[in-house]
Amino acid sequence: MSPRKPSSQELTKEMIKNEARTQFVEKDFHQVSMRSIAKQLGCSHGALYYHFNNKAELFYAIIEEYFLTLNKLIEEIVNDSGDNHTKLKNVFLRFIEFGLNHQSQYEIMFMIRNTEVDALSQEAANLSYQHFARSVQSLSMNKLLISDIYSAFIALHGFVSHYRGYFNSFEEAKDAAYLHVDFLVKSLTNLERSKSV
Template sequence: MSPRKPSTKDLTKEMIINEAHKQFITKDFHQVSMRSIAKELGCSHGAIYYHFKNKAEIFYAILGDYFSELNNILDENMNGPEDHSTKLMNVFVGYMAFGLNHQSQYELMFIMRDSEIDGLSQEAANLSYEKFAQSVQSLSNTELSISDIHSSFIALHGFVAHYRHYVKNYEEAKEAVDVHAKFLIKALTYRE
């Protein structure tokens, strides 16, 4: 006897997002379809359209959760009891740790490009970057230029992009993460 298919009423957004998330991690964006998600959930693809108007909307819901998690890491580090220098170190380490601990998600957030979803994902990425930039500026002992902050972000991104797939998680690169974060802080505090 085969398991009962969830009806439109039984099917939840969370179920759809969880299944879509699994597929987006293992397949290219274009290989995932409403039908493939429905097939794995054992429901009709029409039942999924009841909750989401298209695949891009599902993808954006998934990305929103990732960006929220990254933004929470920034908030936690900004609100800690440490001095500004330690908080800045924690912001840099937290960013790299997130990227290395969530490599598939990081790729979806910052590396994967597709015209169907770029507008949506870029909006979330820009808001997250704004939060990052404000955090770095507020923790700096000197007034930083926009290019200084952007360069530090690109350096963090480059670090994560370089180490992804070479390490399983942050713990395997902890020493290199700390060295890189210290280097960035030194570069931001050095003034001609």
């Protein structure tokens, strides 16, 4: 006897997102379809449209959660006790740690380029970057230029992109990550000093 297929009412957004997450991680965005998701869930693809208008909306719901997770990790450090210099280092380290410990998710968040989802994913990425930039600025002694903060972000992104696939986790890249972050924080600190003179 074959298992009963869930109806659109029994099918939840979370069930759909869980399956879609798995498929987006395992396959290219183009290879995932509402039909392939429905097939794995044992329901008609029409049932998915009861919860999501299209694949792009479903994709956005997933990456939005990833960005919220990253934002929360950064926020915890900013609100933690300790001096700002150490917290700034920890923000940068946490970004790298997130990227290397969640490589497939990081790729989906920052590296997938597709006209169908670019506008939506760019919105989530921009909001997350603004959160990152405010956090970095709040931990800096003096006002940094927007370009200074963006350069630090790109340097962190470059580190994750470079080691993604080469290392399986942050732990394997820990020594290099600490050196990279020390360099970035020193660079920003020197910028702050030169601006205050």
